[in-house]
Amino acid sequence: MEPYRSWVPWMSGLGDGGRLLYSVVRMTRPQTIVEIGSARGFSTCALALACAENGSGTVFAIDPHLTNDWTDVGTQGKTFDFLKARLAEYQLESQCSPIRETSAVAGAAWSRPIDLLFIDGDHTKAGVTGDFESFAPWVREDGLIIVHDTGWEREGPLERHAGESWYRADMAVPAYMASLQEQGYQGATLMPEPGLTILHSRPNGFDFLRRRPALDDDGDRKSGSIRP
Numbered sequence: 001m002e003p004y005r006s007w008v009p010w011m012s013g014l015g016d017g018g019r020l021l022y023s024v025v026r027m028t029r030p031q032t033i034v035e036i037g038s039a040r041g042f043s044t045c046a047l048a049l050a051c052a053e054n055g056s057g058t059v060f061a062i063d064p065h066l067t068n069d070w071t072d073v074g075t076q077g078k079t080f081d082f083l084k085a086r087l088a089e090y091q092l093e094s095q096c097s098p099i100r101e102t103s104a105v106a107g108a109a110w111s112r113p114i115d116l117l118f119i120d121g122d123h124t125k126a127g128v129t130g131d132f133e134s135f136a137p138w139v140r141e142d143g144l145i146i147v148h149d150t151g152w153e154r155e156g157p158l159e160r161h162a163g164e165s166w167y168r169a170d171m172a173v174p175a176y177m178a179s180l181q182e183q184g185y186q187g188a189t190l191m192p193e194p195g196l197t198i199l200h201s202r203p204n205g206f207d208f209l210r211r212r213p214a215l216d217d218d219g220d221r222k223s224g225s226i227r228p
């Protein structure tokens with residue numbers, strides 16, 4: 001349907017991940033969403049569209065929009081203009097606040113709780129580690145973290161793609177996800193490549209008993225009492 005039916009040259013590797021981002025926002029109704037890595041804005045618009053349809057929520061879209069070898073192939077470095085034009089065309093400007101900074105700069109100034117964090121920025125070890133460590137502590141206990149490009153090595157070592165135009169020897173997202181897994185972070189990864197992982201915001205997941213009625217010592221439910 002209009003205004004979304006025209007084919008748009010997003011030049012994005014997100015693919016059907018855009019539908020997943022949209023769906024998670026529709027289901028969980030986050031108020032504060034932080035996106036690291038907007039590029040031309042496919043993920044940004046998917047998140048903002050869901051906020052618009054929820055009737056609330058803001059996407060803080062962090063990206064310096066500087067030309068880089070990895071993502072700007074064919075975009076002439078004009079990702080910011082493209083993103084702004086899409087937000088205007090789809091009337092999503094009130095759902096999105098672009099922050100034209102690196103995540104390190106934006107992270108140093110960040111000071112509010114986050115309901116949904118989406119990481120798709122600098123995929124090097126220093127980059128993804130810095131993004132997680134700067135922003136994950138701000139994610140609410142019952143919030144979610146979604147990371148893109150997590151499954152590059154699921155089918156075998158990344159080096160098998162050496163020589164392909166998009167190959168990057170410094171891609172470190174899968175290894176970083178393995179380290180989070182070792183720390184106890186739980187999540188679900190959607191494949192095929194390049195993988196999109198939804199994580200609990202804390203190691204060892206949610207406390208599933210937190211909202212259940214409290215039990216007496218002998219195991220009976222206390223009438224009407226709910227644990228805080």
Ligand SMILES: C[S@@+](CC[C@H](N)C(=O)[O-])C[C@H]1O[C@@H](n2cnc3c(N)ncnc32)[C@H](O)[C@@H]1O
Nearest residue numbers: 012014037038039042043063102103120121122
């Ligand atoms: C894979 S693209 C993002 C794709 C986008 N999410 C989509 O749906 O098409 C990665 C983006 O991260 C941005 N980026 C690179 N380093 C960054 C940093 N330090 N902080 C924030 N964004 C960064 C790049 O400018 C690029 O636009």
